[in-house]
Amino acid sequence: MRIGVPKEIKNHEYRVGLTPQSVRELIQAGHEVWVEANAGQAIGFTDDAYLNSGAAIVHGPAAVFEQAELIVKVKEPQPQEVALLKPHHTLFTYLHLAPAPELTHGLMASGTACIAYETVTDNAGRLPLLAPMSEIAGRIAVQAGAHCLEMEAGGRGVLLSGAPGVPAANVLIIGAGVVGTNALIMAVGMGANVTIMDTSMSRLREIDLQYGNQVHTVLSTITALDDYLPEADLVIGAVLVPGAAAPKLVRRSHLEIMKRGSVIVDVAIDQGGCVESARPTTHSYPTYVEEGVVHYCVANMPGAVARTSTLALNNATLPFVLALANKGTKQALLDDANLMKGLNVFAGKLTSPEVASSLGIELADRKVLVNNA
Template sequence: MRIGVPKEIKNHEYRVGLTPASVRELVSRGHSVFVQKGAGEAIGLFDEHYQAAGAALLAEPTEIFATADMIVKVKEPQPQECAMLRPGQILYTYLHLAPDPEQTAALLASGAICVAYETITGPNGGLPLLAPMSEVAGRMAIQAGAAHLEKSKGGMGVLLGGVPGVAAAHVVVIGAGVVGTNALQMAVGVGARVTVIDKNVDRLRQLDLVYGNRITTLFSTAQHIEEAVMDADLVVGGVLIPGAAAPKLVTAGMISQMKKGAVIVDVAIDQGGCFETSHPTTHAQPTFIVDGVVHYCVANMPGAVARTSTFALNNATIGYALSLADKGWKKALKDCVHLKNGLNVAEGKVTYAAVARALGYEYVDADHLIG
């Protein structure tokens, strides 16, 4: 199979779909890999590294899309990239379609086979291709939140860990999944006072056993969320319903009652966000203010630490990339239910139920397409 790796074009996105090591794995199986010149240059993965791994270099994204049977990316295709997709071509990347009707419509019109990293499941449950970026984003949420609590960046001028004689900041983490667990780990590490909220009591028990009285655990109710965010200096939203739009757990009314200069970091923004006042931002303009509360809603947070993120992502994605390349999409999906769960759009049809529900499309089971 011919695999294409275009350079990412989203604002301040420096990750790349395949590392040279991943290219070498594909080439060793007899596949041809075409990488756009300069695709990994910003993170120290130079063209000569790709050539040494067996890739061919192409200058323009149009050449990549025209040549490849499968496109491997990191972020969702931008409109000009959607326009270059063709019927039967495999797109393997993050998609986050539920809150994005324009992208969904463009992918349906393309006739391409669109496999989303974020809905591929694992044999022990969970979302193994989303997990590494959730780990990065959860840890970054505390880093970003701490920076934006500084007065010069719009915050109230609070140090997360405090100092002797001055209270530490209160960090509230909504969602105790991969994002939330990594966020609270970092927050506890810097000495903040941490509250974690989730509806899974077993998960809260696990965290209590690990962290004990260093954190407060609360069952997720509207009242608990409201009381916690009104006392918070920093709120991290890390709630996920696989493939579906994130629930709006923090209302505009709650935001209006928060401390002025408090910060929220909405890690769920890729799926529409879990704060009612959120909308996507970029690394170039990461924040906006509503009712005196700083909102950090960057839709590709791990792109800020692009080298770490690229290697972590490739560790998770290369196995399924090899399967798609070796077998073709129909046999690969037929052989692996977890990979089949990643199919969101194919041959002009929506094949993921949560996306169909969110956007009002007819749902077509993947089995009808793969036979």
């Protein structure tokens, strides 16, 4: 199969869909790989490294899309990339379509088979291709939040760990999934006073058994948010409904009761955000202030540590890329129910129930469409 790796063009996005090591595996399996010039240059994956792995280097995204059948990316395609997609393409990348109606309609119009990393499952119902980026995003969230609490960043001048004779900062984590758990690891490690909320009592029990009195566990309710938000110095929004838009748990009215100079990091911003006042920001301009509260809502947070993120992502995605390349898209989807769940758009139809519900678009049966292709 012919596989293409374009250079990412989203703001400050330096990750790349395939590493030279992954390219070598695909070449050894008998496939051809085209990589856009300088696609991985910023993170130390040089064109020479790709050439030595057996890839061809081409200039400009149009050349990649023209050569390839399977397009492997990291972030959702930007408008100029959507324009290059054709019905014979398969796109394998993060899509996050629930809050993106324009992108969704553009992908449907392209006729491309679009498989989203974030909705591929495993046999336990987990999200193996979302997990590595969620782990990194959860850890970055605390680092970014700690910086935003500094005076020059607009924060209230609080150190997460406190100091001898000075209390530690209060960190509130909303959601105890992969993002929340990794934020918890960082916040505890930095010496903060940590509270984590979730709707799952079984998950809260697990955290309580692991951390004991190092962490406060609270069942997530409207009342609990009303009680804990006024005390928080740093709030991490770590809510996920797989494939669907995130629920708005922190309301705009909550900002009025929060401390001036406190910080919200909304990691759910890729799925529309779990904070009503959140809007996507970039690594160039990561924050804004509303009602005296600093908001950090960067939509590609793991891109800040692009080399680590690329390596972690490839560890998870390579087996699926190999399956798509070895079997072809149709057979790979039919052979793997977990990969099939990643299919969001096919033959001009929307095939994700969660996205269809979020955007009010008619849902097509993915299995029927693929079988009849």
